[in-house]
Amino acid sequence: MEVVDLLIEARWIVPVDPAGVVLESHAVVINDGRIVAVVPQSEAASCFSARSHKRLEQHVLIPGLVNLHTHAAMTLLRGLADDLPLMEWLQRHVWPAEAQHVSEQFVYDGTLLACAEMLRGGITCFNDMYFFPGAAADAALASGMRAAIGLITVDFPSSYATDADDYLAKGLAARDQRLEEPLLSFCLAPHAPYTVGDGGFSRVLTLAEQVELPIHVHLHETIQEIEESVQRFGIRPIERLRRLGMLSPALIAVHAVHLDAHEIELLAQQGCSIAHCPSSNLKLASGIAPLAELAAKGINIGLGTDGAASNNRLDLLQEMRLAALLAKAQSGRADAIKAHQVLHMATLGGARALGLEARIGSITPGKAADLCAVALDEFALAPCYEPVSHLTYAVAREHVSAVWVAGRMLVENGQLIESNETGLIKLALLWQNKIRP
Structure with missing residues (x-):
């Protein structure tokens, strides 16, 4: 025996x-x-x-649930500025609060709080995108949780870095320090087409090919994003990324709400993955993604909560329910997305997008x-x-x-078992008093 x-x-x-x-x-x-x-x-x-x-x-x-897109540290901004459109929410509230308060300690504490919430809801792995990725990685390890840590890139300076090159250099240094951690993997995370220029995307693509990392980016989240891209570049964001060589099986397109038939076909042909975030899409009035059409084309889909500032819950079981119901309403077909498909999105779909399908995502011997x-x-x-x-x-x-x-x-x-819930509440209240005295 x-x-x-x-x-x-x-x-x-x-x-x-x-x-x-x-x-x-x-x-x-x-x-x-x-x-x-x-x-x-x-x-x-x-x-x-x-x-x-x-x-x-x-x-x-x-299998443990895989949260394919979040900004874990933003638990400390939960409910700070609700009921606002995305760009007003970002430009007038979130970005100013981040400029004033985001630090290594902010990211560590916020991610610690997020990990406790996610674990309590059955999430065992999350794909993060935020500043100070080393601090997020350390908080995930302290929680015993699996994480894919996004090495964020934007063109504007922050308390973390000054420009695209500085973001990438610091992100790679954080990754190099933790390469031997079995619970960690990494992604390159250019924030979005409206915050990263062509040069930044080109540097990200070169690095992704050199070190074989997924690329995690917000894409076609709002109509405004697309209209601004047409004004600035003469083309829609997906076409811009196609011309830059960014569309590939390494790409995780977050949100992907506003897509025409050609763009859906292009994502399918290039083997891209989608991180579908239904609660955040609804709360920010971004729209309803064409989930049934994406699934019908065989595109790999995972589910994400987004951050607690734009969803308020890091609850993937809720995202499963919403994803299924919205797909039925959007397509007009009750059988458009079925229960087993949604569970696949919440587990193996997310794992596959992260390149982790050989390790997690199903209850399979060897995993x-x-x-x-x-x-x-x-x-x-x-x-x-x-x-x-x-x-x-x-x-x-x-x-x-x-x-x-x-x-x-x-x-x-x-x-x-291992988290001090009372201590986490006190930690959150401490930051609340700093952010909104």
């Missing part, structure tokens, strides 16, 4: 790969932070001796044991005919009962 670290038995297991599969009364076998096997519970009992045993009798076990257990045992969730339907349309993040990252349990019985 093989001795292993952990055996998790669950009423339902949804591996995500193969697609559409729901396993009943199975077990996940884990050793050294990796999945060894997924087998019927009777086989697990006869073949494995586990040092630790977790029984989830009325739960569904899924890291990044897992999320959702309890379906309360009356408000009864009856349960199909657990993936419940995950998409019925549950909330409050139903997440257990979370593991690389086999390490970080949430148990719905509570964070």
Whole structure:
């Protein structure tokens, strides 16, 4: 009998790969932070001796959720300036607050708060874009969380860097210091076509090809962004990036709300990924992305929360529900996007966009044991005919009962094991008093 670290038995297991599969009364076998096997519970009992045993009798076990786009440190700006259009929100409120307050400590503390919120909701990996990426990386590590850290680039100076070259140099230095951290990966993160010039994009592309990193960029988020691009460059942003050579399987296009048929075809042909952020798109009145059309073209799609300043919740289960419902309304077809597709977006789709599909995103032997257990045992969730339907349309993040990252349990019985929740609240209040005395 093989001795292993952990055996998790669950009423339902949804591996995500193969697609559409729901396993009943199975077990996940884990050793050294990796999945060894997924087998019927009777086989697990006869073949494995586990040092630790977790029984989830009325739960569904899924891969840890992957938040494909966020600005984690912006939890400290949650609710600062609500109910405003994107550019007014940015130019009159967010950017001035950032200019005054963003520092290494701000980013560390804000990311620490975000990690606790995300873990509590079943998110085990997030793709970040913000200043002081080294501080964000350190906060993720302190939380035990997996993170893809974006090395941000903009053309204007900030408290972090002075110009595009300085942003890239500092970002690469932060990456080089943490290359051996198994929970970290990195992206190049030019902010948006309206904040990065052609020269900055060219330098990003050269680096991406040299060090083989994904490129994470806001793209076609608003009509205003597109109109300004036409005025400045004579072309729409996607066409501008195409001419610069930026469209490729390395590109993660964040939002991608306003697309014509040719642009959707172009993204599909070039193998780009989309980070779909439905709550943020709605809150900032950016629009409703053509999710059904994107999926029909075979484009890889992941889900993102965006930052807490433009969403107010880092809740990927909520994004799953919204993504499915909006796609039905936008397309006029109730079957446009189905529950299993949305779960794929929230897990393997995000992992694939980050180049991490060989490590995370599905409950597959050999992959890291990044897992999320959702309890379906309360009356408000009864009856349960199909657990993936419940995950998409019925549950909330409050139903997440257990979370593991690389086999390490970080949430148990719905509570964070290693984070001091009282201390996090005090930390947030301290920053609130600084930002708005």
